[in-house]
Amino acid sequence: MTARVAKWPGVELSAADLLEGKVTQTRFRPDAKYAWSAGEAISRFLEELQAGRLIARTCHRCERILFPPRMFCEECFRPTDAWTYIRDTGTIETYSVSYLDTDAKRISEPILVGVVSLDGASPKMGMMHYFGEMTKDEIRIGMRVRAVWRPAEERKGSVLDIRYFRPLREGER
Amino acid sequence: MRVGIIGVGLTAFRPSTPEYSWKELMFEAASRAYADAGVDPRADVGSFVTCAEDYYEGFGIFDEFVPDQLGAALRPTCTVSGDGLQGLANAFMQIQTGLIEVAVVEAHSKISDVLTPIGIIEHGLDPIWNKPLGFHPYVVAGLEAAAYLRATHTPTKALDAVVSKTRRNALRNPIAAYGAAVDMDHVAASEARFEPLRSLDISGPADGAVVLVLASDRAARRLHANPVWIRGVGWASDSPSLETRDWAGATYARLAAGMAYRLAKVRRPSSEIDVAEVDDRFSYKELQHLEALGLAKSGEAGKAALRGAYAADGRLPVNISGGSLGCGNVFEATGLHRAAEVALQLRGDAGSRQIDGAKVGVAQAWRFVPSATGAVAVLGAGP
Amino acid sequence: MRKVGVIGAGMTIFRRRLQETGKEMCFEATRMALDSAGLSIGDVDMVVNGTAPDAFDGVHMKGEYLLDGCGGYRKPYTRVFTGGGTGVFSTIAGWWHVASGLADVVLVVNEEKMSSCQPHPQSVFAHIWDPILDRPLKPNLVWIFAMEMNRYMTVYGIKKEDIARVAVKNKRNAVGHPCAQLADANITVDDVLKSEVMAWPVQRLDISPPSDGASAVVLASDDFIRRRRIKDRAWISGVGWCIDSTMWTDRDLVFPEYVARAAKMAYGMAKVRDPRREIDFAEPYDPFDYKELHHLEGLLLAKKGEAPTLTREGVTQRDGDLPVCPSGGLMGVGNPIAATMGMKIGELFWQLTGQAGKRQIPHEVRTGVSQAWGDLMQYGCVVVMRA
Numbered sequence: 001m002t003a004r005v006a007k008w009p010g011v012e013l014s015a016a017d018l019l020e021g022k023v024t025q026t027r028f029r030p031d032a033k034y035a036w037s038a039g040e041a042i043s044r045f046l047e048e049l050q051a052g053r054l055i056a057r058t059c060h061r062c063e064r065i066l067f068p069p070r071m072f073c074e075e076c077f078r079p080t081d082a083w084t085y086i087r088d089t090g091t092i093e094t095y096s097v098s099y100l101d102t103d104a105k106r107i108s109e110p111i112l113v114g115v116v117s118l119d120g121a122s123p124k125m126g127m128m129h130y131f132g133e134m135t136k137d138e139i140r141i142g143m144r145v146r147a148v149w150r151p152a153e154e155r156k157g158s159v160l161d162i163r164y165f166r167p168l169r170e171g172e173r
Numbered sequence: 174m175r176v177g178i179i180g181v182g183l184t185a186f187r188p189s190t191p192e193y194s195w196k197e198l199m200f201e202a203a204s205r206a207y208a209d210a211g212v213d214p215r216a217d218v219g220s221f222v223t224c225a226e227d228y229y230e231g232f233g234i235f236d237e238f239v240p241d242q243l244g245a246a247l248r249p250t251c252t253v254s255g256d257g258l259q260g261l262a263n264a265f266m267q268i269q270t271g272l273i274e275v276a277v278v279e280a281h282s283k284i285s286d287v288l289t290p291i292g293i294i295e296h297g298l299d300p301i302w303n304k305p306l307g308f309h310p311y312v313v314a315g316l317e318a319a320a321y322l323r324a325t326h327t328p329t330k331a332l333d334a335v336v337s338k339t340r341r342n343a344l345r346n347p348i349a350a351y352g353a354a355v356d357m358d359h360v361a362a363s364e365a366r367f368e369p370l371r372s373l374d375i376s377g378p379a380d381g382a383v384v385l386v387l388a389s390d391r392a393a394r395r396l397h398a399n400p401v402w403i404r405g406v407g408w409a410s411d412s413p414s415l416e417t418r419d420w421a422g423a424t425y426a427r428l429a430a431g432m433a434y435r436l437a438k439v440r441r442p443s444s445e446i447d448v449a450e451v452d453d454r455f456s457y458k459e460l461q462h463l464e465a466l467g468l469a470k471s472g473e474a475g476k477a478a479l480r481g482a483y484a485a486d487g488r489l490p491v492n493i494s495g496g497s498l499g500c501g502n503v504f505e506a507t508g509l510h511r512a513a514e515v516a517l518q519l520r521g522d523a524g525s526r527q528i529d530g531a532k533v534g535v536a537q538a539w540r541f542v543p544s545a546t547g548a549v550a551v552l553g554a555g556p
Numbered sequence: 557m558r559k560v561g562v563i564g565a566g567m568t569i570f571r572r573r574l575q576e577t578g579k580e581m582c583f584e585a586t587r588m589a590l591d592s593a594g595l596s597i598g599d600v601d602m603v604v605n606g607t608a609p610d611a612f613d614g615v616h617m618k619g620e621y622l623l624d625g626c627g628g629y630r631k632p633y634t635r636v637f638t639g640g641g642t643g644v645f646s647t648i649a650g651w652w653h654v655a656s657g658l659a660d661v662v663l664v665v666n667e668e669k670m671s672s673c674q675p676h677p678q679s680v681f682a683h684i685w686d687p688i689l690d691r692p693l694k695p696n697l698v699w700i701f702a703m704e705m706n707r708y709m710t711v712y713g714i715k716k717e718d719i720a721r722v723a724v725k726n727k728r729n730a731v732g733h734p735c736a737q738l739a740d741a742n743i744t745v746d747d748v749l750k751s752e753v754m755a756w757p758v759q760r761l762d763i764s765p766p767s768d769g770a771s772a773v774v775l776a777s778d779d780f781i782r783r784r785r786i787k788d789r790a791w792i793s794g795v796g797w798c799i800d801s802t803m804w805t806d807r808d809l810v811f812p813e814y815v816a817r818a819a820k821m822a823y824g825m826a827k828v829r830d831p832r833r834e835i836d837f838a839e840p841y842d843p844f845d846y847k848e849l850h851h852l853e854g855l856l857l858a859k860k861g862e863a864p865t866l867t868r869e870g871v872t873q874r875d876g877d878l879p880v881c882p883s884g885g886l887m888g889v890g891n892p893i894a895a896t897m898g899m900k901i902g903e904l905f906w907q908l909t910g911q912a913g914k915r916q917i918p919h920e921v922r923t924g925v926s927q928a929w930g931d932l933m934q935y936g937c938v939v940v941m942r943a
């Protein structure tokens with residue numbers, strides 16, 4: 001049948017068609033604002049970030065240390081059992097060197113971003129964050145890193161209370 | 174193949190729930206439903222269906238944020254962008270294919286996380302025809318209320334009776350957010366909003382989650398469950414365009430009911446249905462929906478409401494749960510809440526709201542302003 | 557279980573910007589699908605719609621808005637949504653509408669009009685991230701692909717040029733596709749490797765950019781197909797779907813376990829025991845070139861880390877032993893998210909019924925698999941179809 005269809009539907013527009021007003025458009029900006037309740041687990045997580053610590057929840061059945069913390073274990077489908085602090089050091093699981101900002105605009109100074117699995121949590125459990133004090137040529141998967149915290153008075157209870165993760169120095173652990 | 178509801182889980186409905194995230198709310202309803210059904214979601218459930226709309230949640234793809242709190246991680250799971258009863262219908266079909274034996278349906282509202290709920294609802298209007306006019310989206314309900322009241326010669330007083338009855342019913346439902354001893358005079362005297370609707374004709378928002386566990390008859394037997402049978406489901410849409418839809422008759426509800434009754438082999442709904450839960454997020458909707466469902470003749474629902482026919486001790490108890498006017502508007506969870514209530518009534522587990530001897534019940538919901546979409550489920554008591 | 561067949565398919569052209577509204581695009585794709593099946597809208601019992609974030613089209617409850625364009629007026633109509641997975645998932649939902657016995661004929665209509673979102677559809681993707689854990693970092697969607705691609709490349713020692721071969725193959729395959737936005741008969745591996753770096757290791761030609769488009773397929777029961785003596789049909793013999801945990805920073809992104817689970821479910825239903833031998837061709841989801849490789853492994857059509865070798869050896873070319881994305885895929889035809897059903901389900905139907913024209917696989921094919929992927933690196937859905 002596709003071989004028999006002479007003209008496939010659709011009329012292509014160019015950017016110029018829009019700029020020159022050849023087609024009409026209606027504009028609307030939705031009034032959409034949200035304030036999500038963080039819930040029990042993430043509220044505590046954010047409070048601890050403000051205090052300069054990372055906290056996880058343990059599940060006694062599967063014996064995992066869950067980070068970021070949650071009040072229920074998705075594997076066992078039961079409430080988690082206890083709070084436990086984990087360390088602010090970890091390992092780069094993966095990363096990207098981004099020349100794009102949020103809106104896909106080009107930036108000249110690239111952002112180093114990736115996933116860090118954290119020491120003290122179960123294997124592979126971590127968070128997305130930025131990397132600093134390293135160049136795009138130095139960063140690699142498996143690199144050991146440590147959180148660089150904002151000064152206590154600047155922290156707000158946000159993942160941004162950590163500025164970025166930097167390489168672990170010689171002899172540091 | 175018969176499909177039954179073997180587990181019911183509800184959280185309390187509250188105007189806001191700042192202490193819980195949406196995940197924790199869903200987890201609570203799911204835990205209750207699994208305990209009620211006696212199932213382990215990690216071992217016994219073949220499919221999970223959630224019912225959600227992105228803009229109500231504030232996400233680009235809400236489906237991402239569903240599995241963990243339902244026990245659905247690494248399991249067949251999907252989002253139906255619809256009312257909970259449409260989700261129920263899809264789970265019902267999955268089981269009917271024979272591929273799935275036990276399915277879970279979830280719907281919830283965390284509308285208190287939305288700072289601009291009216292702005293969101295307005296965003297559902299047609300971008301070319303309607304949004305530029307800049308009207309409050311509940312104007313659509315006002316227009317429809319006016320058309321319905323006029324076409325059916327229903328007196329506004331009938332709306333007073335609906336609100337008074339339903340808010341009082343909610344006093345006997347521990348999950349309800351808006352139970353109150355409201356008199357007809359209070360309703361009549363409440364502030365004008367979207368003529369002919371007044372402030373008390375409009376349900377208030379609520380947070381809450383509802384989870385139902387569905388099973389094939391074979392799986393229900395294996396799990397030693399005591400099912401309420403889903404005898405029929407139906408869903409339908411009228412035109413999305415405000416300019417061309419049927420304003421008076423709730424055609425979507427009539428078509429959906431026709432389909433559900435056909436599957437359920439219900440020929441005379443007004444004599445075969447013992448209990449009804451219909452969408453009343455605006456008071457006139459209860460009457461309009463009763464007529465569309467064939468539970469009252471056109472133009473008769475208002476008169477019957479004034480006679481008390483839909484009260485707990487009336488000819489046909491309607492919205493004994495307290496409806497949306499009394500329990501709160503839980504958005505996409507509305508229909509699933511109503512199916513849960515009918516299931517509890519048919520099981521004899523409705524506490525102080527229990528209707529004696531109910532054998533067949535109907536649950537119906539609409540997808541709220543500005544849609545013309547709705548769904549119906551006919552449930553029957555076991556065995 | 558009732559047998560369900562695909563009996564018609566249609567799609568619009570895919571372009572950066574189409575003049576048609578979302579409803580009009582749906583209408584065009586739907587009408588083409590109905591025409592190709594020789595049916596009218598009166599023959600359709602129910603309609604399933606698939607479309608991705610509302611914010612692209614700029615309408616809350618987008619499914620309701622599109623419904624008359626999809627032929628859903630005064631019919632049972634439902635929208636399903638599993639992120640990018642919707643491109644295949646809506647057909648799975650359509651399948652259960654028919655297989656359950658509730659419907660004989662179901663229309664499945666997928667749509668995406670990403671150009672409505674200004675200034676760039678990318679801004680919508682900011683809202684797919686966790687509002688507390690991820691969004692404060694102002695993530696760009698490309699990041700997650702870059703992170704997954706980097707992990708995949710590093711763990712298995714895969715070279716970028718082996719990934720670029722996928723982009724080249726698919727953009728060349730798309731030359732035969734009348735709807736293609738990104739076809740290029742002369743593209744080389746070097747072009748891909750020299751294209752602008754967006755978020756390393758992702759470069760511009762590793763990505764299929766945003767697009768407008770719609771597609772539709774018609775599903776029917778075997779009774780109906782027999783009764784109407786419909787000749788052009790391909791049977792849906794297996795379906796599977798699976799979601800992984802929301803906590804994507806707790807998983808190893810190197811292997812899509814959720815795709816493997818969905819594939820096993822579909823193969824189980826279709827009684828496919830040895831997928832590499834029994835599957836004749838595949839349409840895995842390829843919004844980025846490495847994704848095709850990742851998904852071939854998830855579909856158990858290649859061993860872990862070995863999909864690049866199949867590509868390098870030409871096995872996945874249209875005339876190879878396992879043609880992959882003979883349509884041109886998302887990399888070649890375009891990526892109006894849910895509407896990519898036109899290459900995933902549509903192409904399987906066209907190939908299995910010998911209607912693929914210039915894209916027809918030169919040897920006989922009897923079993924095909926299509927797959928889509930979605931949400932935040934967590935959704936897999938799979939359909940197996942047979943001639």
Ligand SMILES: [Zn+2]
Pocket residue numbers: 059060061062063064073074075076077
């Ligand atoms: Zn556990």
